[in-house]
Each structure stands twice: as C-alpha cells, then as structure tokens.
Amino acid sequence: MNVLLIGSGGREHALAWKISQSPMLQRLYAAPGNPGIAECAELVSLDETDHAAVVAFCRDKDVGLVVVGPEAPLVAGIADSLNEAGIAVFGPSASAARLEGSKGFTKDLCSRHDIPTARYKRFSDVAAAKAYLDETGFPIVIKADGLAAGKGVTIAANRAEAMAAVDSCFEGAFGGPGAEIVIEEFLEGEEASLFCLCDGERALVFGTAQDHKRAFDKDRGPNTGGMGAYSPALAMSERLVERAMREIVEPTLKGMAEIGAPFTGVLYAGLMLTETGPKLIEYNVRFGDPESQVLMMRLESDPLPVFLAAAKGDLAGISVDWSRERALTVVMASEGYPGSYEKGTAITHLPADDETMRIFHAGTARDGDRLVANGGRVLNVTARGTSVREAASRAYAAVEKVGWEKGFFRSDIGHRAIMVEDA
Known part of the structure; x- marks a missing residue:
C-alpha cells in the first residue's frame, strides 16, 4: 500500500518512522515533511490547502491511505475531499473536527450529554464577558474558541489578568479564533x-x-x-x-x-x-x-x-500491543520560544539513534549541507527505559551530545513520575 502523510513536525516524523516499518507499506510519501522525515519517506511538494491537488496526487500515485497529522487541514475539510474521491483517510470530517476547531461546540456537547467538564459560559461580546468576570472567582480560564496553535488559553490568577486576556482575544491576538471566547472554571488536579x-x-x-x-x-x-x-x-x-x-x-x-x-x-x-x-x-x-x-x-x-x-469504519476485533517500557521525550526549542526566536541557527551535531533512543525532527530545515533550526520546537530527543528515570537519563544523555548553541530545554521532564516511582 502507498501512504501519504500530511505534516512537517515531530509528530509526523514519529508517525513516519513507525509507518515506514510496516510490512503492508510499499511507498510512504510525506507533504511537506522535514529533513528527519526524509530519511524514511519521499518528500513531495503539496499545498495541503489545495484539496484538488492532494486528491490528484493520491490518484496519480495510487495512494491507499492518507494520514493527516495536524489539526488545521482537518478543520478545513481535507478528509471530506478525500472521502468524496473514494480515498481512505485517517482523520475526521470537518463537522467532526469541530471537537477541536470550536471549544464552545465541545462544551455544548458535554452539556447535552452530561460529560464531566468545567462549568463554562460562551461570549461573543467583550462587555458581556467582562461583566461576567465581575461575578466570578479566580483563578479562571479564558479560551479563544477556535484554533490558536496552542496559544489561545489563559489561566488568569486575578481580575486584571482576566480582563487583559479577554481584551487580547477580542482584539485579534489569535486572529479569527478570538471572535468568540469560552470562560470556564479552573479545575484542580x-x-x-x-x-x-x-x-x-x-x-x-x-x-x-x-x-x-x-x-x-x-x-x-x-x-x-x-x-x-x-x-x-x-x-x-x-x-x-x-x-x-x-x-x-x-x-x-x-x-x-x-x-x-x-x-x-x-x-x-x-x-x-x-x-x-x-x-x-x-x-x-x-x-x-x-x-x-x-x-x-x-x-x-x-x-x-x-x-x-x-x-474504513471497522475497528471490531482490532487490538494493539505496547512495550512495557516507559518512553520520555525532551523538546529542544529555539531560544526565545514561545515568543520571537531566530531561524536558521546551525545544528552541528546529532547523536546517532540506537535501540533505546531516537531524535525526531520537529522544526528543522536544510540550508545547503547544513542542518538548521526552522521553528520554535526543533528537536524531540526520545528514549525508552524500564522506568521513567531510566528513560529520562538516556534522553538527557543524548541531549547533552546535541551540537546546537541556540537551543534550550527543560531539565525536569518526567519529574513528577520519577517522584512517584521513587516513593
């Protein structure tokens, strides 16, 4: 079977690496991919927003399954276009993708079906939202309704922070997604x-x-x-x-x-x-x-x-097997992320992958013969071990061997789990 994978981040590199090992696979294409994905797939130049072009490519290459990595193409209906063309796609329709595309939609669904979630209210008017904040306690959570690349949520500790978050949403800090907001109770746990x-x-x-x-x-x-x-x-x-x-x-x-x-x-x-x-x-x-x-x-x-x-709508009788080992990944990001950061900084060395450690490319590019950082989150240094502590030790040992002067990382990934293991 020929497969097309859509996306270019660390998630897609991990998926490409695993799919590439399948005995069912004939050829794996990735659009647009990244230098890491290029090691296990053929990169193709496709505009994911041009659904007709994606369909035409799949027909030309006899693609039997499309795996969509990021959320934006799904919310935009790429799965609908592929399904209409008779091409199997792993990903929801646009109407189903509203579960991520609209936080208000999901909250309303939870309300109708008694699904446990935080108490909430929806607002499309800034004055009404601020009036509601005068009635609430703090902390409180303010969310832009639509897709905001993981940046549309504010946990406001006090009234001033909450008011600023409401203003930011309605003033367009997150583009279209801030046209409506959800204000919900802060959950502890x-x-x-x-x-x-x-x-x-x-x-x-x-x-x-x-x-x-x-x-x-x-x-x-x-x-x-x-x-x-x-x-x-x-x-x-x-x-x-x-x-x-x-x-x-x-x-x-x-x-x-x-x-x-x-x-x-x-x-x-x-x-x-x-x-x-x-x-x-x-x-x-x-x-x-x-x-x-x-x-x-x-x-x-x-x-x-x-x-x-x-x-294809038939998971009956399907099961999956998992390693008993733990896995842990450390993200190496560009200095300044999640704010502004410099692109094109050189990555001069990556340690070789082995049986227990792999580096997935999240935001890299090629500049001639050089590997460079091309995003905020750039590398995912990932390892397995019999415990979270062992997996973390292997991952951090590999992080120390990465040659990249302009990167930073957290040094405490998995710390809560390690405390539980050690207790």
Whole structure:
C-alpha cells in the first residue's frame, strides 16, 4: 500500500518512522515533511490547502491511505475531499473536527450529554464577558474558541489578568479564533492525556501520556505547545481509563453520531484528574505533539492496518500491543520560544539513534549541507527505559551530545513520575 502523510513536525516524523516499518507499506510519501522525515519517506511538494491537488496526487500515485497529522487541514475539510474521491483517510470530517476547531461546540456537547467538564459560559461580546468576570472567582480560564496553535488559553490568577486576556482575544491576538471566547472554571488536579482510535461507533484505547506545557523548569514561564512528555501516564490507572472511556469518550462518540458527524481517526482527550474523577479539559482531533513521539516509541503493533481499519469504519476485533517500557521525550526549542526566536541557527551535531533512543525532527530545515533550526520546537530527543528515570537519563544523555548553541530545554521532564516511582 502507498501512504501519504500530511505534516512537517515531530509528530509526523514519529508517525513516519513507525509507518515506514510496516510490512503492508510499499511507498510512504510525506507533504511537506522535514529533513528527519526524509530519511524514511519521499518528500513531495503539496499545498495541503489545495484539496484538488492532494486528491490528484493520491490518484496519480495510487495512494491507499492518507494520514493527516495536524489539526488545521482537518478543520478545513481535507478528509471530506478525500472521502468524496473514494480515498481512505485517517482523520475526521470537518463537522467532526469541530471537537477541536470550536471549544464552545465541545462544551455544548458535554452539556447535552452530561460529560464531566468545567462549568463554562460562551461570549461573543467583550462587555458581556467582562461583566461576567465581575461575578466570578479566580483563578479562571479564558479560551479563544477556535484554533490558536496552542496559544489561545489563559489561566488568569486575578481580575486584571482576566480582563487583559479577554481584551487580547477580542482584539485579534489569535486572529479569527478570538471572535468568540469560552470562560470556564479552573479545575484542580493532575493533567493526563488519553488517546483513542475511533471508527465512528467504537473507540479503541491507544495509550496515555503526560506532557509539560510550561516553558521552563518547575512548570514556570509561558505555556507552549509542549516541552516534553512521557508515556504511559502513571496517574491514569486502568480504572481511571475505563471511567474516562465510559463517562467521556463513549458519550462523545454517541453524541457526534446523533448529529450526523460520526468521528473517525484519533481522539485525544485532555483530562484533569480531579477529586471527583476525570473531567474533560479539551479534545484534539489528531495525535498530540510531543505525545506522539513517546507513543510511537512504545507501540509494538503495526500501526498501518489499525489506522486503515479506523478510516474504513471497522475497528471490531482490532487490538494493539505496547512495550512495557516507559518512553520520555525532551523538546529542544529555539531560544526565545514561545515568543520571537531566530531561524536558521546551525545544528552541528546529532547523536546517532540506537535501540533505546531516537531524535525526531520537529522544526528543522536544510540550508545547503547544513542542518538548521526552522521553528520554535526543533528537536524531540526520545528514549525508552524500564522506568521513567531510566528513560529520562538516556534522553538527557543524548541531549547533552546535541551540537546546537541556540537551543534550550527543560531539565525536569518526567519529574513528577520519577517522584512517584521513587516513593
């Protein structure tokens, strides 16, 4: 089977690496890919927003499955265009992708189906939003409604911060997504990520992870797209996974089917593990980044037949096997991220991958013979071990061998899990 993978980040490199090992695979194409992905796929120049061009490429190359990495093409309806052309695609329709594309849509779905989540209100008027803040306590959470590249959420500790966040959203800090906002209660507890593969009716648990959003050690600094992750999430016991599936994921699939938007692909539930049980923070309609990197390092099954089964609406009887080992990834980012940063800085050395450690390219490019940084999050140094501590030790040992003067990283990825292991 020929496969087209859409995307260019660390998530896509991890997916490409794993898919490339499938006995089912004939040729793997990636659009646009990156230098790391080029080691396991043929890079092609395709504009993901030009759906006709993507369809034409798939027909020309006899592509049997398209795997869509990022959320924006899914929200824009690329899966609809491919399905209409009779091309299997691992990813939801535009109507189903609203679970990530509109936070208000998801909150309303939760309300209708009694899915546990934070109390909330939606606003499209700045004055009404500010009036509501006069009635609330703090901290409180302000979210831009639509896609904002992971930057549309503010946890406001006081009224002044909340007012500033509301102004920022409505003044266009996040472009179109700030035209409507959601204000919701602040949930306390430990965060965890639950991944499920879905075929429109059924959901198959596809691992757990925990990531680190803050830029700096000890969970300080601004929120980012993620500075590291580990899997499995030690806080997600089998009992909690079963409860989250029963109370959150399964009602969501039922609710989406009822409105004529059955969900297929991967559903990523961001959860808060509160004293009263797991509550939904948000849904993503694609694999997490950098969570994909640790999931792919632990996955022992061939992903291709599983993705294809989800795309074709038949996960009945499908199961997946996982390594008992832990996996951990450390994100190396450009100095200044998530704010402004310099592009084109030289990466002079990368340690060689081995059986327990791999480096996934997230934001790299080629400048002649040079490998350079081309984004905020640039490298994902990922390792496995019998414990989180061992995986972290291997990952950080590799980080120290990376030749990149303009990069930075957190030195405490997995610290909470290591404390639990050591207790």
